[in-house]
Amino acid sequence: MYDINKLGKLTPFLAALALIIFFSLMQPAFLTWPNLWNIIRQSSVLLVASMGVTFVILIGSIDLSVGAVMTLAAVCAITLVPVVGEAGIVAGLLVGALCGAFNGILNAVLKLPSFLVTLGALFIFQSLALIVSGGRPLPWTTPVSSALAGGVVFGTFPKIGLWAIAILVVCAFVAKYTRFGQYIYAMGDNERTTRMSGISTVKLKVLVFTVAGLISGLAGILLGIRTFSAAPGMGDPFLLDTIAAVVLGGTSLTGGVGGPLRTVLGVLVIVILANGMTLLQVDSFYQIGIRGAVVILAVLVTTKRGRLDQIVK
Incomplete structure (x- = not known):
């Protein structure tokens, strides 16, 4: 029997290191600053979005609506900016939090499986995003938010990377040093025992999903700033990438093992793999299959076989 904790910590690091060495040898342009700058930009939004998903998976649940929440929050924000100014950004964040609360209430209060709840919510939020945007891309024209998150700082470092680092630090602190974080790990390890110890698992679930929705909303807004637009479907590619990053980082789908710092490694593996294959001009059809494998x-490495039936609870 292997030690899942040791494997979960070591494997993502070795995978990232192996990919860096391989692509550096195969393509000299990989370690150039323009490409590293591109990797930072590509990984920043994914890292932010993955933080919320990390908390959801830590309690043994799943969130399939993250991409749709990102899209809805972004289009709502940019639609409201002409009316209420930069406060529209705050409104977009609140939309994300409300989406998360919606998922949490259906899952925790009505006892519906998180897999089915968030799958249904995905379509609802996608529909709302289409209605709000009119089915067309909206240009991102908010000067203050663009100044805060767009462009570079220190001459070369992308500002959006600083936002990703800040969110990572906050989430890592919450997970390790707060009571909220301790409750999340306890619930992921054994929900029944957590409930019997006097902790309201219903409230905890709703709060976790709400926080995840808020973070997804922020990720969507950062994506809008990075791409200078908010468009229907803009968050769709992040659905599977966020879950993949969390799992690749060593957080178990059954909950209770892992955390934000591990997710960083998963994000790096995802982005480095995609970036390196693009530099090597690997056919996109093959890229999809490789990432799936x-x-x-x-x-296989991170999941406890005896608890597979709890993944979609």
Whole structure:
């Protein structure tokens, strides 16, 4: 029997290191600053979005609506900016939090499986995003938010990377040093025992999903700033990438093991793999299959076989 904790910590680091060495040898342009700058930009939004998903998976649940929440929050924000100014950004964040609360209430209060709840919510939020945007891309024209998160700082470092680092630090602190974080790990390890110890698992679930929705909303807004637009479907690619990053980082789908700092490694593996294959001009059809195989391998390493039936609770 292997030690899942040791494997979960070591494997993502070795995978990231191996990919860096391989692509550096195969393509000299990989370690150039323009490409590293591109990797930072690509990984920043994914890292932020993955933080919320990390908390959800730590309690043994799943969130399939993250991409749709990102899209809805972004289009709501940019639609409201002409009316209420930069406060529209705050409104977009609140939309994300409300979406998360919606998922949490259906899952925790009505006892519906998180897999089915968030799958249904995905379509609802996608529909709302289409209605709000009119089915067309909206230009991102908010000067203050663009100044805060767009462009570079210190001459070369992307500002959006600083936002990703800040969110990571906050989430890592919450997970390790707060009572909220302790409750999350306890619930993921054994929900029944957590409930019997006097902790309201219903409130905890709702709060976790709400926080995840808020973070997803922020990720969507950062994506809008980075791409200078908010468009229907803009968050769709992040659905599977966020879950893959969390699992690749060593957080178990059954809950209770892992955390934000591990997710960083998963994000790096995802982004480095995609970036390196693009530099090597690997056919996009093959890229999809390779990334899928990597995710399956990560699940085999990080998942406790005896608890697979709890993944979609």
